[in-house]
Amino acid sequence: MRSKIMPPYETIRAAKAPAAMPPRHRAALGKVSPLTRISALAGLAVLAGCAAPPPAFEAPTARAATAALDLPLSEIFPGSPRAAPVPRAAVLPSNSELARDFMELSFSLESGRRFGQFSRFEGPVTVALAPGAPPAAEPELVRLVARLRREAGLPISVGASASNHIRIEFVPRRKMRREAPGAACFVVPNATNWSDYRAQRRTPAGDWAQVKQRTAATVFIPVEATPQELRDCLHEETSQALGPLNDLYRLPDSVWNDDNFQSVLTRYDMMQLRATYAPELQSGLSAPEVQARLPAVFARLNPAGGAVRGLREDPTPRAYVNAVNRAIGPGSTRARRAAAQTAIQLATAQGWHDTRAAFGWYALGRLTVQSDPETALHAFATAGAIYRSTPGAGIQSAHVDMQLAALALSSGHAQEAIALADRALAPALEGENAALVATLHLIRAEAYEALGEGVQARQARLDSGQWAGYGFGSDAAARARAAEVAARAQAGRG
Template identity: 50%
Template sequence: MRLVSLLSIGFLTACVPSPGADVSMNQSKAATSTSTSTSAMNRFGLTAAPRPSRSNGEIARDFMELSFMMESGRALPVFARFEGPITVRTAGAVPPNAATDLARLLQRFRNEAGLNIREVASGPASINIEFVPRNVIRATYANVACFVVPRVSSWAEFRAGRNTGVLDWTSLKQREHVSVFIPADSSAQEVRDCLHEETAQAMGPLNDLFRLTDSVFNDDNFHTALTGFDMTILRAFYAPELQSGMTQAQVAAKLPGILARINPSGNHGGASEVNPTPRFWINQIQTALGTSGSVSSRENAARQAVATARAQGWTAGRLAFSYFALGRISLTSNPAAAIEAFTQAGLIYSRLPGGDIYGAHVDMQLAAFALSRGEADRALNIANRNLPIVARAENASLMATLMLVKAEALQMQGKSSEAAAVRIDSQGWARYGFGSEAQIRARAAEISALARRGNKS
């Protein structure tokens, strides 16, 4: 599941807490509705993600933890996957952009993960993707955007199977049919994000790991599209050397040879020891980035998360995310401390695999802060250096936000015509990323408010 919607600007908007449920889920973003005007919507092309840069020893370690554990911490006793060709079917109120994004995703699965997967128009399918109203999903799991469950082919079967044991992933010996449920009334990007993570988890790993910075299998919600690491994991998941019903020991014995074959560039180094993520740190992060409790209690939780990360000896993603959370919650009460926290997070992310998109999220906060202080040159430089990174990560909502920051910075510099052109260019990405006209106007108003504050500085 995903902890928070990270695109909000720390001192203007709040995040949502993570729910507790033993299904594979994506945390909901703020409620959106599909835009009625899609003619100017921008789309990403079909581009392969770069191969993972980490060693096969590290990938093998992560594969095992992703594949034999649930997000809730429950162990999966045996390896379970689809055997044979995989089919995908959509049902319900399918949004107009979903067909294109699904076709592109399936092509990526074939090209990058070597999967035998195709879409079918009707009849039984391995993966059944049903689009239902957001409020129906939230009535079942509060604050959840989308999720996947086993052994059912429809929402009706899911409702009937609750509390019966049918939906228990730990009892599976082999996957035969699963269902992914996605809100129909979502932005194109939220639908795309759900398609990527939940379809991947329908076929492969069910766990998320906070320590991964090059994967969508991470509760921090920075990556929104499947990465090269994710495709490597899926390719290994469906390697001919493996089969459903194998034990953890049997899979572990086969994995080094599989990774040497499918990822020869990873045949270097080993795997460092990584201690597990304790539940109390996760609770601290959820409190810090949640909406309940006072600002001071949330800031205290963020400081505790940083202290916990240091005490655990973490030096990578989990420490950086702790600093990020502290920066987010501290912006209004202690801007200097917030900037220091963001700076620490950015330094750590800059040396991690996949960390450039994390750095872009950090920089978005710093650019917004610079704009609020009237530092147009700094805000513009931050936006310009991150736009190519965000484009590669295919995050339209973050791209639109940075473009709006750029436009306001140009306006501050007296470059009105350039600012207007950037605002126009941002609209296509905003339509894909935010969906509704109301959401687009709200984000533009947030950025404009920062600029007004900066002009008064």
């Protein structure tokens, strides 16, 4: 299930104005421009994901609610639906890494529970919306199914059938919170509707680990979900109804990561789904049997990936997962900050220099941006440097640059804010994150205004408006975001 957490771009409102910053922070920014300092930190090397403790029979994924223009998606993201596979991660990981990830994604749940048999749908699959779906749901579902057919080669179609069927049901958020407080959306096996799910959720029928062959699954999404949140939930939960049941913090370019940075299925995800439905595999195989067949599967599907030469495990200790969950979950800021520091220490001890190492720093930045901007600046810059050195982590880098641009704006360094926002725009667009794109244009608009560049400021506001409705969901939410950014700019002029 997709966890209900604060999206990465939400912390604009959290930072204090420079007048409230410690004198040492103001002096440092006055001596060296933020961009120069940030670049130096980045040369060395807000928050995005959270899962509640799982029940005895858990749904597999956790995904954050995003906020969500009334423009058709094809106008918001030109070229959608795509005529070709997504361009991100043009170079896939090696086949050894793909096979290693496949095993961990397919034989474990988020809670860490392992199970012994492989499962998937056997034969053509149908997916349909339950009555009462929001108007935005149908075009999003049609677009997703077209991608799954084209990019993953799946025998899936929109429609209903007696078996091999995925149902998408929209439920009031309050009901979902009562059953799964940490989830924005989730998928369960064998249930046909909400009542059926509640009746069997603590029985073997509702336990993914007990499923030997998939015949039915239902995705639950809040009926109040904004267009962007709806799309994100459709992508992650439908794909997990079809394939991997686990999320891994180490995956940079996948929706199957509890950091929730990725919004739509990536090339990596499509490759893993293609492998899931490879003819060499079938439901009921044991983990050793699947592992023995994966070298041939990936050699055929990804010949450029090399031979599978043993599966070098790279597990993420539960201590790290627990620390991250505490850092991004409920609780006092002091306790959450300590948990983020624990995650950083654990990542350092493991020798990681990947998304797991970066995420701890990102969490620390989100938790200190108000109380200790100097620490936040260092944390974001460190996270950004790691993300930029990680193939496939462009959207993560864009979120970091947005945070740094907001800090620069509130410190009165408008030119640096523009440079950081400009650097983030391309990966934000590629990641199809409308809320992030709209926020970046708002930062640019306020920075241009501060520089007396009225024409550029007006154009940036128009650009933001193109994305705001899809990204934030309502005029009120879009105006609130604009007010937050304007307050940052005012602080920088104060």
